[in-house]
Amino acid sequence: MLNFSSPHICVGITPSSIAISKTTGIFRHSNHVVAENTLRHEQRGVFMHLCTQLSLVIKENGLNNAIAKIVLSDSLARLWMVEPPINASSMSDLQAATAARFQTLYGETPSQWLIQADYQPDRPFLAVAMPNAWLEALLMVKRDFNMKIIEIAPQSVIAYNRWCHLLQPGSWLVNHQEGKISISVVDGDNHIIGYRHVQCRLQDIAGESSLTHFFRQQALLMSIPMPSNICFPNLTHELSWLKFARAGQPNYRVLQRQPYANLNIVTNSVDLALTGA
Numbered sequence: 316m317l318n319f320s321s322p323h324i325c326v327g328i329t330p331s332s333i334a335i336s337k338t339t340g341i342f343r344h345s346n347h348v349v350a351e352n353t354l355r356h357e358q359r360g361v362f363m364h365l366c367t368q369l370s371l372v373i374k375e376n377g378l379n380n381a382i383a384k385i386v387l388s389d390s391l392a393r394l395w396m397v398e399p400p401i402n403a404s405s406m407s408d409l410q411a412a413t414a415a416r417f418q419t420l421y422g423e424t425p426s427q428w429l430i431q432a433d434y435q436p437d438r439p440f441l442a443v444a445m446p447n448a449w450l451e452a453l454l455m456v457k458r459d460f461n462m463k464i465i466e467i468a469p470q471s472v473i474a475y476n477r478w479c480h481l482l483q484p485g486s487w488l489v490n491h492q493e494g495k496i497s498i499s500v501v502d503g504d505n506h507i508i509g510y511r512h513v514q515c516r517l518q519d520i521a522g523e524s525s526l527t528h529f530f531r532q533q534a535l536l537m538s539i540p541m542p543s544n545i546c547f548p549n550l551t552h553e554l555s556w557l558k559f560a561r562a563g564q565p566n567y568r569v570l571q572r573q574p575y576a577n578l579n580i581v582t583n584s585v586d587l588a589l590t591g592a
Contacts, residue, residue, distance in 0.1 A: 321463070322381045324349075326369060327587025329388040329493055331359040333368050334584035335378070348585055349376050362391070366452045370459060379460045385453065385467045386587040389490065389497045389512050392469040393428075393444040395420055396510055399436050409434040413442045433507070441499075441507045443469060471497045471510070474548040474590050478570045479505050486544040487530075490590075491520065491551050493583050498533060500542075509537055520553055523560055523567070530565070546570055549586045 323338040325346075334351040350372045358364040373379065397413045413432050414425045429450050432442035450467070457464050466473070470490050482488060484503035489496060494516075500509030511533060519529040534541045542565055549571045550557055560567045571589065 322378055323383075324378055324381045325384045325386060325588045325590075327386050327388075327584040327590070328365055328369070328391060329583045329587065330365075330390055331493065332582070332584040333365055333372065334582070334588040335372055335376070336585070336588040337378075346589065348588065349378075351582065351584055362446075362449045363452055366456055370456055373456070373460050373462075380462065381460070382463045382465060383457075384465055384473075386473050386590050387445070387467070387469045388492045388583070388587060389469045389471050390492060390495055391445070391449075393417070393421065394469060394471060394497075394510055394512065395442055396439050396508075397432065397442050398439050403436045406434060409436065409440075417442070417444060435506075438502075438506065439508050441472070441510055443472060470587055470590050471499050475499055475501075475507060477590070478546070478548055481570055482546060483544050485542050486546055487542045488546050488548070490548065490586075491515070491554055492586070496520075496529075496533075498530075498537075500537070500539065509539065511537055517553065522556065523563075526557075526567075527565065541565060544568060549589050551583055551586050 325336045327334045332351065332353040335349050336346045337349045338346055352368045352372055354364055354368065373381070395416060397416050400408055400412050403409055413430060417425045417430065425444065427447055428444040429447055430442060430444045433440045453464070453467065456462070470492065474490060475488055478488065482501050482505060486501050488499040488501060494514060496513055496515045498511045499507050502508045513533065515529060518525060520526050530545065531541055545565045546568045547554065547557060547570065550569055557567050558569060
């Protein structure tokens with residue numbers, strides 16, 4: 316049964332800010348950005364400070380009992396591809412391969428991390444991890460305000476789950492957050508078969524030619540061909556010029572065309588909140 320009394324919200328969390336969008340309307344939904352808070356410079360990147368800001372925003376805007384989706388910047392999680400073992404016969408084989416790959420990449424044992432993955436025995440799959448302590452901090456906010464959290468995931472996962480039905484075979488799904496680009500490579504069956512999270516400079520994304528050059532470099536580094544279609548769920552203000560890009564090679568496509576009430580500029584945390592709205 317649908318619950319019409321509880322507010323439905325999406326929380327976007329970056330290393331330096333949080334934003335909350337609220338869904339209104341029963342049959343025709345609209346999303347309003349109700350709040351955005353930025354941490355002081357010395358607090359940035361500290362997850363407990365982000366949760367404190369989240370608590371303040373929920374309290375100030377009367378969002379107790381909310382049904383919430385939480386979208387983390389990819390910078391606040393760890394995402395990596397896993398090659399399944401040859402002749403993997405059980406889930407435990409896939410989980411062991413995922414944990415081993417995590418330890419190889421990051422030099423840490425996975426015991427202090429919550430790991431989730433799209434486990435597949437016959438193709439590469441994406442895995443995601445966040446510290447157990449961060450999950451506990453979010454659950455504390457949940458308990459304090461009697462919230463129901465229906466999903467916690469990084470932006471690339473949320474964006475893929477929402478938009479995969481619109482992606483053409485071989486597309487890239489790209490997110491930009493606070494000077495970093497996340498690239499999810501999609502195969503002909505709409506599965507993520509590659510992922511890359513990399514620093515970018517303002518001059519790399521300032522125009523179509525520089526952005527195309529940047530993506531050609533990333534394709535070379537991943538040893539894959541340049542795609543025909545590069546898709547963006549939403550656009551932060553640094554990439555707002557892409558709304559007017561002409562079809563070319565590659566074809567740049569913005570998936571989210573819906574206008575949002577009370578919204579002039581899509582900042583980083585607002586971008587996350589709207590990705591999951």
